[in-house]
Amino acid sequence: xxxxxxxxxxxxxxxxxxxxxxxxxPFIVIVSGASQTFQQVNAIPxxxxxxxxxxENMGAAWSRANLGxxxxxxxxMASLVTVGKVSLSALTAFAIVFFRTPLKGFFFWMVFITLMxxxxxxxxxxxxxxxxxxxxxxxxxxxxxxxxxxxxxNLLNSYTGLTLPLIATATGTFLYRQFYLTLPDELAEAAxxxxxxxxxxxxxxxxxxxxxxxxxxxxIMFVYGWNQYLWPLLMVTDxxxxxxxxxxxxLLPSDNGTPDWNVTLAGSLIIMLPPLVVVAVLQRWFVRxxxxxxx
Amino acid sequence: xxxxxxxxxxxxPSLFALPQIILILLFFYWPAVAVLRWAFTxxxxxxxxxxxxxxxxxxEVFADPLYWNxxxxxxxxxxCGTLATIFIGLVLALAVDRQLPGSAPFRFLYIxxxxxxxxxxxxxxxxxxxxxxxxxxxxNAAFPDFWNPAKYGSHALILxxxxxxxxxxxxxxxxxxxxxxxxxxxxxxxxxxxxCGPIRRAVDIQIPLLAPTLFFLLVxxxxxxxxxxxxxxxxxxxxxxxxxxxTDVMVYRIVEEAFRxxxxxxxxxxxxVLIGLIMIFTFIQFRFIxxxxxxx
Amino acid sequence: MADxxxxxxxxxxxxxxxxHGIDLSFASGEFVVILGPSGCGKSTLLRMIAGLExxxxxxxxxxxxxxxxxxxxxxxxxxxxxxxxxxxxxxxAGNIGYAxxxxxxxxxxxxxxIEETAKIVGLSDYLDRKPAALSGGQRQRVAMxxxxxxxxxxxxxxEPLSNLDAKLRVTMRAEIRKxxxxxxxxxxxxxxxxxxxxxxxxxxxxMNKGVVEQVGQPLDIxxxxxxxFVASFIGSPAMNLFDATVDVENAYLAFGGTKMSINxxxxxxxxxxxxxxxxxxxxxxxxxxxxxxxxxxxxELGSGRIIHSELNGYPFAASVDEHLRVRPGxxxxxxxxxxxMHLFDKETGRRIEIDLEPRxxxxxxxxxALQAV
Numbered sequence: 025x026x027x028x029x030x031x032x033x034x035x036x037x038x039x040x041x042x043x044x045x046x047x048x049x050p051f052i053v054i055v056s057g058a059s060q061t062f063q064q065v066n067a068i069p070x071x072x073x074x075x076x077x078x079x080e081n082m083g084a085a086w087s088r089a090n091l092g093x094x095x096x097x098x099x100x101m102a103s104l105v106t107v108g109k110v111s112l113s114a115l116t117a118f119a120i121v122f123f124r125t126p127l128k129g130f131f132f133w134m135v136f137i138t139l140m141x142x143x144x145x146x147x148x149x150x151x152x153x154x155x156x157x158x159x160x161x162x163x164x165x166x167x168x169x170x171x172x173x174x175x176x177x178n179l180l181n182s183y184t185g186l187t188l189p190l191i192a193t194a195t196g197t198f199l200y201r202q203f204y205l206t207l208p209d210e211l212a213e214a215a216x217x218x219x220x221x222x223x224x225x226x227x228x229x230x231x232x233x234x235x236x237x238x239x240x241x242x243x244i245m246f247v248y249g250w251n252q253y254l255w256p257l258l259m260v261t262d263x264x265x266x267x268x269x270x271x272x273x274x275l276l277p278s279d280n281g282t283p284d285w286n287v288t289l290a291g292s293l294i295i296m297l298p299p300l301v302v303v304a305v306l307q308r309w310f311v312r313x314x315x316x317x318x319x
Numbered sequence: 320x321x322x323x324x325x326x327x328x329x330x331x332p333s334l335f336a337l338p339q340i341i342l343i344l345l346f347f348y349w350p351a352v353a354v355l356r357w358a359f360t361x362x363x364x365x366x367x368x369x370x371x372x373x374x375x376x377x378x379e380v381f382a383d384p385l386y387w388n389x390x391x392x393x394x395x396x397x398x399c400g401t402l403a404t405i406f407i408g409l410v411l412a413l414a415v416d417r418q419l420p421g422s423a424p425f426r427f428l429y430i431x432x433x434x435x436x437x438x439x440x441x442x443x444x445x446x447x448x449x450x451x452x453x454x455x456x457x458x459n460a461a462f463p464d465f466w467n468p469a470k471y472g473s474h475a476l477i478l479x480x481x482x483x484x485x486x487x488x489x490x491x492x493x494x495x496x497x498x499x500x501x502x503x504x505x506x507x508x509x510x511x512x513x514x515c516g517p518i519r520r521a522v523d524i525q526i527p528l529l530a531p532t533l534f535f536l537l538v539x540x541x542x543x544x545x546x547x548x549x550x551x552x553x554x555x556x557x558x559x560x561x562x563x564x565x566t567d568v569m570v571y572r573i574v575e576e577a578f579r580x581x582x583x584x585x586x587x588x589x590x591x592v593l594i595g596l597i598m599i600f601t602f603i604q605f606r607f608i609x610x611x612x613x614x615x
Numbered sequence: 616m617a618d619x620x621x622x623x624x625x626x627x628x629x630x631x632x633x634x635h636g637i638d639l640s641f642a643s644g645e646f647v648v649i650l651g652p653s654g655c656g657k658s659t660l661l662r663m664i665a666g667l668e669x670x671x672x673x674x675x676x677x678x679x680x681x682x683x684x685x686x687x688x689x690x691x692x693x694x695x696x697x698x699x700x701x702x703x704x705x706x707x708a709g710n711i712g713y714a715x716x717x718x719x720x721x722x723x724x725x726x727x728x729i730e731e732t733a734k735i736v737g738l739s740d741y742l743d744r745k746p747a748a749l750s751g752g753q754r755q756r757v758a759m760x761x762x763x764x765x766x767x768x769x770x771x772x773x774e775p776l777s778n779l780d781a782k783l784r785v786t787m788r789a790e791i792r793k794x795x796x797x798x799x800x801x802x803x804x805x806x807x808x809x810x811x812x813x814x815x816x817x818x819x820x821x822m823n824k825g826v827v828e829q830v831g832q833p834l835d836i837x838x839x840x841x842x843x844f845v846a847s848f849i850g851s852p853a854m855n856l857f858d859a860t861v862d863v864e865n866a867y868l869a870f871g872g873t874k875m876s877i878n879x880x881x882x883x884x885x886x887x888x889x890x891x892x893x894x895x896x897x898x899x900x901x902x903x904x905x906x907x908x909x910x911x912x913x914x915e916l917g918s919g920r921i922i923h924s925e926l927n928g929y930p931f932a933a934s935v936d937e938h939l940r941v942r943p944g945x946x947x948x949x950x951x952x953x954x955x956m957h958l959f960d961k962e963t964g965r966r967i968e969i970d971l972e973p974r975x976x977x978x979x980x981x982x983x984a985l986q987a988v
Contacts (some may be wrong), residue, residue: 032417032517039414040425046407047432047488050440053447053454069457116339119332122325131336138347140601144546144570145590148577149353150346160349192342210700212325213667218714218761219688222326228713232704251436253552254574272442272556285446292443296435303434307427311493327669 058082058290065286078290085291089271090263097186098250098268099298104187105249110241113196114234118226120197121204122212138194143255150189151258154179181262190248190255196241199313203237204230240313243306247299268295354594357587376588385564386572386589393569396480397544403484405536408491409529413521415492416499426496430489437486437549441557444482468558472565475558479566482553483544491536498532499525538604546570546597569593617678617691617768617801618643619664624673626659626825633659635825636673641803641818646795648804650812651822652848657805658773660822664803665771666690677769688717693762694771698778699754701746701761707733708742711760732764735794752783759791763798770795772804776811788814809849813837821845839957843891843964846957852896852921852932858961859892861885868892868971872927873906875953881969889961894951896921899933902950908933910945922947 052072057065059078064071085091120132143150153159157177165171179185215225253269260266275291277283303310326332358376360369380386411429415422432440447453450467459465468475502525510520526533544550551570554560560567560575569589577586619641626634634656641647649657662668664675666687674681682690693714701710712729720728733739736756746754755775762770772791776784792815795802806812812819813833821828821836821844829841840846846854859870866882867874870892908924908931919937923930924947933949941947954974958967 029516033419035518036414036417036419036422039410040422043407043411043414043429044425047485048428050443050447050485051431054443057446057453066452068452068460070453112339112342115335119335123329123332124325124327125329125332127329127333127336131332131340134340134343138343140597141347141351141594142546142548142597144548144551145573145593145597146347146350146354147574148583148586148590149350149357152353153346153350157345160345188342189346192339192346197339208698208700209325210696210698211702214694214696214700214702214761215713216325216667216687217665217692217694218765219717220713222328222331224717225326229702229704247434251439251552252548253436253438253555254548258578269436269438269552272438276442283452285452289443289446292439295439299434299436300431303431304427307430311430314490314493315497325667 054289054293054296057286058293060286062282062284062286065289066283077286081286081290082294084284084287085275085294088287089274089291090266091268091271091291091294093264094266094268094271095294095298097265100183101186101252101256101267102246102249102298104183105190105252106242106245108187108191109196109245110238112191113200113241114230114238116197117200117204118230121201122222122225135194135197138192139198143189143193147254147258154185154189154259180259181265182259183265185259186252186256186265186267187249190252196245199237199241200234203234207233236309236312239306240309243302243310244313246302247310250299271295354587354590357583358591361584372584376584377592380585380588380592385567388564389567389569389572392476392565392567393545395476396483396550396566396568397541399480400483400487400544401537401540403480404487404491404540405495405533407484407488408493408495408536409526409533411488411492412495412499413525415496416525417517429492432486433489435486436552437482438552438556440486441479441482441553441555444478444485445557448478448481469562472561472563475562475565479553479557482557483550486549486553487540487543491540494532494536495529498529502528535604538600542597542600545600546593619769619801619803620676620679621660621664622674622676624660624663624670624675626656626663626668626671633825634671637827639820639827639830641801643801644799646792646802646804646815646817647820648806648812648816648818649820649822650806650809650848653807655822656825657807657822661771661773661803661805664690664769665692665694691768692771693765693767693769694773695758695762695775697774699746699758699775701754701757703746705745706742707738707744707746707749707757710746710757711738711742711764714761714765728764732760735763736760751779752787755779755783755787759794763794767800770798770800770802772802774806775804776806777808784811791815809851813849821848823848839966840893841966843893843959843961846893846959846966850895852934854893854895854957855899855926855929855931855933856891856893857926857929859890861887861890863887871906871929871931875951877953877971881971884969885958885967890967891959891961893957893959894955896932897934898952898955899935900950900952901935901939902948905948905950907946907948910941910943910947912943913941 053070055078056072056074057070058081059074059076060071061075061077064075116131116135120128120135155178157179179188211229212225215229220228251269252267256265256267256270260270272292272295275288277285277288357369359371359373361372361376362369411425415426415429448455448466448468450456450459450469455466459467464470466474468478506524506528507520510524515523546569550568551574554566554568554571558566560571570593573586573589573593576582576589580586619639621637621639624634624637625632637660649660651657659668663670664677666682666685666689670683674683676682677690677692702713705713708726708729711732712725715725715728729742730739733742736759738753738756738760741749741753746757749757755778758775775791776787779787788811791804804811804815816833818830819833819836820830823844828845829836836845837849840849840854843856847856857870859868861868861877861882862874863882863886866879867876868882868885868890869875906926908922908926910922911924912922914921914923917937919934920939921932921934922941923932925931933947935941935947939947952972954970954972956971958969958971959965960967
């Protein structure tokens, strides 16, 4: 860097350390709190020194909130959302970018508009659809034929219900579209000259070429799926399908019971860990994916 | 931007796009139409077909002072949260961009809070910034009742904004750092030749050139603050909308109204207003996005 | 080996026509170069032969079989792209052998042919590398090998040399020509570089604005350009062109402030229409009498020099001997031999087939037909 001045350098380090305290400080509090006894965690002033009871507290939290099932469910849900999103995005973007068809514009806009309405604002009717998946089809049949049919299929308390509505958005599609557009036109043409058809081109060229892209989208979608809160809350009533985010309530100390925040913090630490590990290990791809999905 | 589309077929792309199109129709368009339908109809309390009531649902919503309270809370939440995240992200990005020895680990660490789910973060902050324990207890011991989010709505609002800012600061940091690194080195060197110190350079050269990124983040974070997936989770797990509706943001109110109050029509009318708001944000974003591209 | 017939082929994108009815036929084994400025439709034509662009109307036949509706792979063509279009994630061997893999050729057979082809283009030592680890010239060779291995009936080249530096371009030009002699496949080569076109072509097609201006052997086209466009596009420096008028009664041609007597019969045939007269810079001869021009600047070529000046408002260039002692500002007298005058109808732009004087060595010794006014 040009023109280093001691004052500016000191200020820079000061800012960076302040940022560290601000953004990483809460993690330190969580970890130290989670490793203390319940007297220590409630002490005033709070002691930042970690103690030796971390695993004990984690164990207590694990059994209190039945985290075993919840972690497994969250993992399944996040994985399904990831796999679903990545594969559907790759396919849809392929259809939008590489084909000359009048339907192309239709597909594009149909997918594009979904960017505008996040699940949160249409959560009520989406819930209604999930609770009665065949309603649109029934209405269609009765409108066309005049017959009332009574098939129904509800997605409540199922992995399908937890994941499908979350897959039905466009972020990943645009990440893939962006990537496909950076490939030179001649690549597909050369493949065509070599005798390859569309499907062969997708498998032989696009899949291997989009590996980094896929990794970036995978990290983002895993974190997205793991961190879902509102949707599982609505979809799941059966404790068997509980996800980690729903276990948070069970971790809270009850109003009149002992304020054992050490266990609560240990439990929330367990829940935070998987996405944290994904982001920490795959940070390069995660950052690349983030910057790319938004543009 | 269009490619010289290579393959000619109408059924193959339709087949490829079909799974996503079906999902979108089922879980996006159908519900979106339902929101519209519900917003203008009312289901009689004892069953029967919903009847068209025109704008009555909206009138009812707009007449409710609690609704306007939620608008105010959302506005305060989104605006303060956005400004805080962008400010923190910008200051940190400027510092890290100087590439002093030892700055690489910071760059890695700052993104970590973004991995944490809003509700989980909210619950941790209930402890960290609790009035009776954690970090604020000592302050409260010296000045009783100085900080009590369980009692004062304004304190609770500050608490949820802090959680929001904590989670999203790393996100803005990434974008702003990327923006700073795309500012041509020669420009900064030219400013140095003109006698600008590092701080002067940041204010006069780097921040103005970041304007498109800043604008982009402003829109994204405002949208996130109003309807983001985490906004609901943060409020629900940190304060439950209280105390006394002090953190009753619009999304929280919609979900409460629908699933606790079972007032689908009222909730849909409120959703529709929110949708209008997002459309405006999205429109603004796309109007100005071209300018953003020029700097990349 | 295949012959190609292109009949009344048109191409439009929406309402914009880019090719206005092309009729061409290429014999089996011929090396055809299509030359034209960018945007003239030459690449579009090539891509239509390849099957990468749809044919709006007309038909293209390869070996007598109409291929309009055939997929590229069914046409027996191989193509070398301008930017090579190598598959970045495959090795050189993978790139060369991909077409065979798609065609389902067994692995051992495939490997044998990959090695054979790599030897032809001199890539045997690079088969395990990825394209990113190759130089520009090597990538070019991979692109060629990818075409060769398919033993195609027709080779299509879409400006394949334009991404190479000048020296490599000359080498590769020679190699492509050698390769053609060896494989004898019909080749169509698109370029905007006239030197490439002149050196490579058996048959040269000059295109402009979606129409074929002229088809012929390179030297024929150079010596008898069929239109003003071809005259100005081929040859460097470009042909000097002047607007001219004919005085039928007195039988002379007037242009650039000079008058030249011509044969009475020619004058009558030319009539009183507007004419464009052209003469190549290398045909202007320094002589004691002729047109006098003032030298504006001089381009040194080493083997000779080009003097640039003006003749009555028209830019005028002449190639002269390197020993001619001349400096900017000097006046030089040049003889413009009638035998090397090209005549064009100004309105249609087409060549008027009149030789004002028979060409050949004798024409230089004829009476000076030029009078300075």
